[in-house]
Amino acid sequence: MSRPEFQAPPEIYYGDAEAKKYTNNSRIQQIQADMTYRALELLNLPPDQPALLLDIGCGSGLSGEILDEQGHVWVGVDVAPSMLEVALEREVEGDLFLQDIGQGFGFRPGSFDGAISISVIQWLLNAETSHPTSSPPHRLQRFFTTLHAALRNPSRAVFQFYPTSDDQVQLITSMAQKAGFGGGIVVDYPNSNKARKVFLCLFVGGGGGQQVPKGLEAEGADGEEHAKFEKARERLRKKMDGKRKNIKDKEWILKKKDLYRRRGKEGVPNDSKYTGRKRRAAF
């Protein structure tokens, strides 16, 4: 099967059926979660401060759920109504916008503490949206320029994406630089077919003082690479340990469940004495 972005414009490809299939696929959930944790790690936010983040091409909110869990407030934009619909059903906390990122953003200067984008920007190079649009370089320019303005100085934007060639990587990086970003490409597990992941790690400000982070390298046999990739979550947890209070405490979960019930959501689990209880290690 050829890649999704070769097949149809995003809002057609991610129609009702595909949006559900995509979101309910446990393998996809796992991979998108791993990459979100890694992107958050690369964002390098101050550990003790909840941030306001932009999720570019947020889809059905698989990354957004992790941003919620980490105590951040976020805004998500996506061009596929069916994906946003699923995000609504999943009751993510972020504000959602129907928006074609190739048309640029209207956010005021310095609005966001950072941005993430998981498996999205290859779309800007390939299939057009069915909305009237211009050439890929023009769309990239509009996208990066308005994004750069919307971010605080200093801050970062981290994109995981699937380029098909070095030329594409080149085009994207040069357009980002023209828009004023520093930074560059980070490749995790460059020698592994399966675990290899490409991240574009962009910096606003910092006077060139910000170093492009190193990609993760395999240490042992090929099989261990994926396991190590998943460790991003653990590393992030450790960094946050003790600095962030447990935001989803019992009182909060009960309140939220009650809210869902009142709004007629079905299948909300009954409360038990275990609800929201901290899981303690057994003796």
Next chain:
Amino acid sequence: MVRLITHNLLACHAKGCTSNNFPLQFKDIQVELREAEFNSDFLRGFLPRIEWAALVDASRQLGDTSLPAEQPEMLDDDFLQKLHHVLLEIHVEEGAMICPNCHHVYPISNGIPNMLLAEHEIG
């Protein structure tokens, strides 16, 4: 789910619309209140980014009159609670946002604003 926290960051992005394009004006709106978790650290970090007059004006349009016209210097708990409610708990579900300059209409349906531009409006 447009809340005032995002409305306060949002200007019109239509082609050539670069001045007097903020804040977008609400029209025919329906709101829903939903509790959100209170986090004073987040509010303190966000406060310097707020366009205060626009926030007060927008909150009044949505029927909330709890914020003072001038941004207070003392950030006591009572004030932060009010700010929390205005920024994060009032959801605009239906209606539209209209650019004060070019009058582009951004419709809101099911809580999601449609920011798509027509070909001649793309910058």
